[in-house]
Amino acid sequence: MKKRVVITGLGVVAPNGVGISNFTHALKNGISGIEFHQELADLNFSCCIGGIPKVTKEKKAKYFTDLQLRNFNSSGILYGCIAAIDAWKDSGLPINDKKVDFDSGTIFGTGTSGVEKFREAIYKLDDKQVRRLGSTVVAQTMASGVSAYLGGMLGLGNQVTTNSSACSTGTEAILMGYERIKNGKAKRMLVGSCSDHGPYLWGGFDAMRVMTYKYNDCPTEGSRPMSTSASGFVPGSGAGALLLESLESALERKAIIYAEVLGGAVNSGGQRNGGTMTAPNSNAVQRCISEAINDAHINARDIDLINGHLTATIKDPEEIRNWIKALAIETNKFPYIQSTKSMIGHCLAAAGAIESVASIIQLKEGFIAPTINCEEVHPEILKVIDISKIPRKRIQKELNLIAKASFGFGDVNACVIFKRFNH
Amino acid sequence: MEKESLITSLKRIVKPYIQDEVAFVNLTKETDFINDLKINSANLVDIVLDLEDEFDIEIDNDAMEKMLSVKDAIKIIESKLAEK
Numbered sequence: 197m198k199k200r201v202v203i204t205g206l207g208v209v210a211p212n213g214v215g216i217s218n219f220t221h222a223l224k225n226g227i228s229g230i231e232f233h234q235e236l237a238d239l240n241f242s243c244c245i246g247g248i249p250k251v252t253k254e255k256k257a258k259y260f261t262d263l264q265l266r267n268f269n270s271s272g273i274l275y276g277c278i279a280a281i282d283a284w285k286d287s288g289l290p291i292n293d294k295k296v297d298f299d300s301g302t303i304f305g306t307g308t309s310g311v312e313k314f315r316e317a318i319y320k321l322d323d324k325q326v327r328r329l330g331s332t333v334v335a336q337t338m339a340s341g342v343s344a345y346l347g348g349m350l351g352l353g354n355q356v357t358t359n360s361s362a363c364s365t366g367t368e369a370i371l372m373g374y375e376r377i378k379n380g381k382a383k384r385m386l387v388g389s390c391s392d393h394g395p396y397l398w399g400g401f402d403a404m405r406v407m408t409y410k411y412n413d414c415p416t417e418g419s420r421p422m423s424t425s426a427s428g429f430v431p432g433s434g435a436g437a438l439l440l441e442s443l444e445s446a447l448e449r450k451a452i453i454y455a456e457v458l459g460g461a462v463n464s465g466g467q468r469n470g471g472t473m474t475a476p477n478s479n480a481v482q483r484c485i486s487e488a489i490n491d492a493h494i495n496a497r498d499i500d501l502i503n504g505h506l507t508a509t510i511k512d513p514e515e516i517r518n519w520i521k522a523l524a525i526e527t528n529k530f531p532y533i534q535s536t537k538s539m540i541g542h543c544l545a546a547a548g549a550i551e552s553v554a555s556i557i558q559l560k561e562g563f564i565a566p567t568i569n570c571e572e573v574h575p576e577i578l579k580v581i582d583i584s585k586i587p588r589k590r591i592q593k594e595l596n597l598i599a600k601a602s603f604g605f606g607d608v609n610a611c612v613i614f615k616r617f618n619h
Numbered sequence: 620m621e622k623e624s625l626i627t628s629l630k631r632i633v634k635p636y637i638q639d640e641v642a643f644v645n646l647t648k649e650t651d652f653i654n655d656l657k658i659n660s661a662n663l664v665d666i667v668l669d670l671e672d673e674f675d676i677e678i679d680n681d682a683m684e685k686m687l688s689v690k691d692a693i694k695i696i697e698s699k700l701a702e703k
Contacts, residue, residue: 242680404664409680474661 201377202617204451205287205439207279207388208553211247211432211540214255215282220557223565224590228416228539230430239395241402242409245418247432247541248393249275264345267332270310275435275546276342276390277349280304283437284350284386288451292351299445301354301382303372304343304437305365305389307545310336311396342390354382362604363505364462365389366436366548370612371460373440383445386437388553391546393433404474406509407431419542420569421506421535422516422577422586429507432541436549438556453617454560458597459491460612471607476511478518481609485522485601488611496523499531499613500595501564503555505603506535507542513576515603520580530581531599532591538568548602548610555598559616564591625693632669636662648690674700 206216211229213219222229229247236244251274256265259278268274280302284291289300313336317329335341340358347356355376361368366389373385391397401407408428411418419430446453463484465477489496502519506512520530536551537543543550558565564587573583594616601611630646637643638657642650652658658666663686667678670692676699678686686692 404661405680405683472659472661474659 198378199380200443201374201440201457202443202446202453203438203455203457203556204441204446204453205283205285205289206454206553206556207282207286207437208550209249209251209275209279209434210550211249211434214249214251214278216286216557219553220561222539223554223557224563226539226566226568226590228419228568229432230415230418230541232412232415236395241395241399242405243402243407243428243430244412245415245430246393246398247430247434247543249434251275251278267330268336269313269316270336270341270392271312271394271433272306272309272390272392272435273336273342273345275433276304276306276388277345279388279390279435279437280346280386281349283388283439287439287441288449289384289439296351296353298353299383300350300352300386301376302343302346302352302356302386303359303369304346304387305359305369305545306339306342307360307362307365307391308397309339309341309392311392312394313337315396346386350386352386354385360545361608361610362606363542363544363547364602364604364608364610365545366550367552367600367602367610367612368462369549370438370440370457370552371462371610374457374460377440377442384439384441386439388435388437388549389546390435391433391544397544398431401431408508417569419508419538421508421538421567422512422574423508423570424572424574426508426512426574428509429537430541432543434540434543434546434550436546436551436553438549438552453619455556456615456617458494458613458615459488460610461487461491462608462610463487464609465607467607473607474605476603476609477607478514480607481515481518481603482522484609485519485599485611488599488613492613494597494613497525497529499523499597499599501558501598502531502533503551503598503600504533504535505601507537513574516577517580527581530585532564532585532587533581534565534567534587536565538570548600551602552600552612552614555600555614559595559598559614562592562594564593564595566590622693625696626689628673629689629692632673633658633666636666646689648693650689651687653687670696676700676703
């Protein structure tokens with residue numbers, strides 16, 4: 197018998213809000229977390245704006261020991277641990293310093309870990325100072341650094357690992373944790389993803405000219421998904437975390453249940469039929485979405501809201517066409533569609549997790565967040581859906597089903613279906 | 620620089636990135652990098668860097684956005700060379 201999987205805890209570290217209540221406020225009010233960064237300008241970046249969460253020294257000290265913070269320089273691990281510990285505590289689970297919890301694990305993804313720490317290490321190495329690297333380089337630069345830190349902080353005894361699938365990482369992590377609980381291999385999985393901030397991570401994208409360079413003097417207007425004037429994404433960073441739990445375990449603990457993970461799908465376009473390292477195979481995208489709908493045993497016309505990947509590149513209209521084909525319903529039955537990236541930029545490996553947290557918040561609070569900077573919707577999009585399907589202002593509305601998808605370099609796709617839980 | 624030799628240099632530079640041999644053999648000024656030569660749009664960035672090295676010029680973002688065909692590339696290279 198397959199287990200039902202529910203969400204009992206949330207945590208987030210986003211450019212426009214650290215912690216669930218700040219992030220909820222920002223989502224409701226369409227607040228952008230994008231700022232100008234002099235450091236990028238000094239390094240001759242074309243795009244000098246980005247989203248960096250504001251984490252104070254005092255905040256860090258609440259989550260990490262002084263010893264852990266000594267020579268600590270990995271922003272992704274910092275964001276990931278804060279979001280994940282918040283999700284754990286939010287679900288009402290205790291932190292036991294003595295016991296190992298063999299029923300709880302984590303799948304916490306990232307694209308790359310501790311790039312600044314790695315840079316530090318390379319300078320020392322090239323200066324023939326390998327001996328002086330100290331003990332902290334490996335744990336902060338290994339891909340699984342974030343899950344390893346979390347495993348220790350929480351005493352997790354089930355699977356402790358990190359997944360990586362570019363910008364679909366976060367959504368994939370949710371589905372991997374979901375499968376594990378569904379199949380009875382774990383009672384609880386802390387899932388999500390994180391991404392470093394800064395020039396050493398964002399530089400490669402700037403060089404590819406996929407980030408916008410036209411909004412350096414008005415940063416909050418830079419991230420323009422679905423807009424006529426979309427000209428590339430704005431880089432972001434941070435982390436999102438969800439505590440997934442079997443329904444049995446949640447009921448037994450009398451935990452508050454925010455939503456249910458009904459199902460989902462991951463696949464790849466194989467870099468065939470229009471798919472490449474950087475571009476999606478549209479057939480595979482459609483297949484991923486329709487498989488997710490089938491896996492969740494829902495009718496496409498019952499979806500209330502789509503939280504799209506929608507990065508603000510020239511690919512946005514194609515994504516909308518893919519949703520339409522995958523849902524295969526009349527245009528007037530098409531659900532609302534939104535892009536959280538309009539407020540936080542493209543948080544890369546963290547995107548799927550932060551945007552999934554945004555989706556659950558909207559489910560549990562009953563509103564649709566605005567997509568900002570989309571005053572003029574792209575004409576190719578208006579050819580296929582009505583403008584009313586893209587709320588530019590918040591709508592108060594009880595929601596039942598949300599579909600969330602993320603796509604990544606390597607032609608990989610992930611789509612998950614969340615349902616409001618009725619106690 | 621003569622147009623013919625410019626096209627010869629350009630052909631040599633784009634050759635590693637093309638995915639349509641026939642279009643490449645029949646390359647004219649009207650040839651489009653993405654639609655005809657089937658170059659992956661991500662590789663246009665690399666072509667720009669190779670052109671910068673070859674001609675010792677700098678091709679800015681605005682110019683690069685306009686560089687979609689052989690004709691566009693020649694125009695941009697000529698104007699950048701004239702600025703030198």
